[in-house]
Amino acid sequence: MTAEQPLVLGIETSCDETGVGLVRGETLLVDAVASSVDDHARFGGVVPEVASRAHLEEMVPTIERACREAGVQLRDLDAISVTSGPGLAGSLMVGVASAKALALSLGLPLYGVNHLASHVAVDIVEHGPLPEPTVALLVSGGHSSLLLVPDVTSDIRSLGSTIDDAAGEAFDKVARVLGLPFPGGPHIDRAARDGQVTIDFPRGLTTGRDMERHRFDFSFSGLKTAVSRWVQAREVAGEPVPVVDVAASFQEAVVDVLTRKAVLACREQGAQNLQIGGGVAANSRLRAMAQSRCDDAGIELRVPRPGLCTDNGAMVAALGAQMVLKGRDASRLDLPADSSMPVTQIQS
Amino acid sequence: MLILAIDTSTSAITVALHDEGRALAERTHLDARAHTEWLAPLIESCLAEAGKRPSDLTDVAVGVGPGPFTGLRVGMVTGLTMGHALGVPVHGVCSLDALAAQAATLVEGELLVATDARRKEVYWARYAVRPGSVERLTDPAVDRPGELPDEVRALPTAGRGPVLYPDLFASPVPVLDVDAAVLARVAVSRILAGEPMPVEPLYLRRPDALTTAERAAR
Ligand SMILES: [Zn+2]
Numbered sequence: 100m101t102a103e104q105p106l107v108l109g110i111e112t113s114c115d116e117t118g119v120g121l122v123r124g125e126t127l128l129v130d131a132v133a134s135s136v137d138d139h140a141r142f143g144g145v146v147p148e149v150a151s152r153a154h155l156e157e158m159v160p161t162i163e164r165a166c167r168e169a170g171v172q173l174r175d176l177d178a179i180s181v182t183s184g185p186g187l188a189g190s191l192m193v194g195v196a197s198a199k200a201l202a203l204s205l206g207l208p209l210y211g212v213n214h215l216a217s218h219v220a221v222d223i224v225e226h227g228p229l230p231e232p233t234v235a236l237l238v239s240g241g242h243s244s245l246l247l248v249p250d251v252t253s254d255i256r257s258l259g260s261t262i263d264d265a266a267g268e269a270f271d272k273v274a275r276v277l278g279l280p281f282p283g284g285p286h287i288d289r290a291a292r293d294g295q296v297t298i299d300f301p302r303g304l305t306t307g308r309d310m311e312r313h314r315f316d317f318s319f320s321g322l323k324t325a326v327s328r329w330v331q332a333r334e335v336a337g338e339p340v341p342v343v344d345v346a347a348s349f350q351e352a353v354v355d356v357l358t359r360k361a362v363l364a365c366r367e368q369g370a371q372n373l374q375i376g377g378g379v380a381a382n383s384r385l386r387a388m389a390q391s392r393c394d395d396a397g398i399e400l401r402v403p404r405p406g407l408c409t410d411n412g413a414m415v416a417a418l419g420a421q422m423v424l425k426g427r428d429a430s431r432l433d434l435p436a437d438s439s440m441p442v443t444q445i446q447s
Numbered sequence: 448m449l450i451l452a453i454d455t456s457t458s459a460i461t462v463a464l465h466d467e468g469r470a471l472a473e474r475t476h477l478d479a480r481a482h483t484e485w486l487a488p489l490i491e492s493c494l495a496e497a498g499k500r501p502s503d504l505t506d507v508a509v510g511v512g513p514g515p516f517t518g519l520r521v522g523m524v525t526g527l528t529m530g531h532a533l534g535v536p537v538h539g540v541c542s543l544d545a546l547a548a549q550a551a552t553l554v555e556g557e558l559l560v561a562t563d564a565r566r567k568e569v570y571w572a573r574y575a576v577r578p579g580s581v582e583r584l585t586d587p588a589v590d591r592p593g594e595l596p597d598e599v600r601a602l603p604t605a606g607r608g609p610v611l612y613p614d615l616f617a618s619p620v621p622v623l624d625v626d627a628a629v630l631a632r633v634a635v636s637r638i639l640a641g642e643p644m645p646v647e648p649l650y651l652r653r654p655d656a657l658t659t660a661e662r663a664a665r
Pocket residue numbers: 214218239241377378409410
């Protein structure tokens with residue numbers, strides 16, 4: 100094994116993407132993703148059983164495709180890594196079982212790793228080694244977390260997270276209220292570009308007592324309710340709903356809270372860097388506002404390209420490669436899939 | 448032909464290595480909720496006991512259900528991935544067929560296999576057992592046990608159906624869960640006969656969710 104540049108295959112199946120990535124050391128070779136999002140769109144949201152069925156169908160073809168595109172043979176690999184949690188239990192199990200089968204068949208070490216830690220680690224293959232510590236804001240349909248990351252392979256601390264809906268969930272729900280398709284994020288982003296911020300929607304957990312008790316936590320369910328009430332009032336009054344303005348105002352409220360708290364966390368934790376990951380990181384307004392607030396605060400902003408922000412196998416391979424490089428012990432072959440794995444537990 | 452057989456469609460997580468008509472090693476763990484944890488270590492210890500390496504395998508056979516979905520998929524994706532990694536063919540066997548083959552030494556004539564489908568239902572199929580052959584007479588199906596015709600429920604019945612619904616199945620056969628050694632034997636005979644053995648999960652139920660169109664139509 101080439102210890103300096105381990106070749107790692109990473110598998111990610113925690114939600115609706117079947118992801119297989121190949122990383123050599125800190126270099127991304129390939130990121131193959133099969134998404135079942137079209138299947139879920141018919142249901143208006145991710146259906147766990149639909150996701151699990153798709154994972155079983157796509158698992159081996161996606162492994163094959165990743166290797167073919169990278170020109171890599173399975174026998175060239177040095178290690179396997181896999182998301183062992185958190186996520187949808189039935190989906191995780193498909194990836195974990197497949198990763199074990201690879202490790203067992205090929206006689207390779209297996210690393211069961213945390214999905215959220217992988218979202219942080221992926222930036223290594225995009226922008227180089229992570230500054231220590233980094234503050235990471237992870238926002239998607241499944242998570243909204245603010246993390247302090249002294250060492251992505253061994254030490255991650257939770258500063259705060261959502262106390263109700265995930266940020267991406269709020270986008271999906273508001274999209275439904277506005278008659279926009281699932282997944283809501285990209286559609287709201289697009290609509291908002293044609294709109295103006297005309298409505299002052301509430302910023303959850305940002306005032307007085309809340310900033311003491313929930314300093315780095317988020318809450319989006321009140322915002323979602325405020326949006327649907329506002330829309331309803333218009334409809335009852337027989338007035339047209341200015342979809343693009345509502346989208347822009349809602350998006351502004353979400354992005355304002357996310358970036359304000361993230362920059363505050365960097366200041367208070369003495370972190371010179373903010374990393375943003377997760378599907379919502381693709382939001383153009385989030386990127387723009389984070390950039391300007393980081394510039395004002397003298398903080399370096401790191402956001403991987405959109406394809407590496409959403410769930411993918413490359414991020415799992417990236418973290419697996421770090422585990423090998425830092426000499427961490429491999430996981431045991433009886434490791435479980437842990438749907439509620441805490442972010443502080445980086446490996447199982 | 449060194450074949451690895453896996454089944455996770457019943458309460459048993461079961462693995463066997465089979466070579467030249469006999470089982471070299473077998474491991475079974477009863478736990479319907481811990482397939483992910485147990486399966487790979489069971490395969491590893493089976494190989495170790497037989498003194499074989501994964502690369503010695505020539506074939507993989509896997510039970511394709513019907514069975515509770517989550518556990519079923521763990522076995523199937525394990526078999527499919529091992530087959531791919533080792534470059535050997537993977538063969539699918541209906542798990543009820545394995546149970547029927549297990550019961551065949553105890554029954555003559557018609558046989559019913561009825562397994563736990565949860566939600567107060569059973570997966571089931573009818574078989575004809577003759578000396579030297581077991582033939583499936585009906586496609587695998589999922590139903591409430593009380594909805595099966597009386598004459599079907601009266602047949603000698605293998606699987607956990609009679610354990611779960613003792614009042615509804617009159618003549619239980621003491622074969623409860625799939626035994627991978629028997630599944631391996633069934634697979635070998637089908638491979639030799641050149642039968643198609645697709646590795647397609649037998650879910651028999653669609654996902655438990657309504658599409659937005661269906662919700663609107665309600
Ligand atoms: Zn994610």
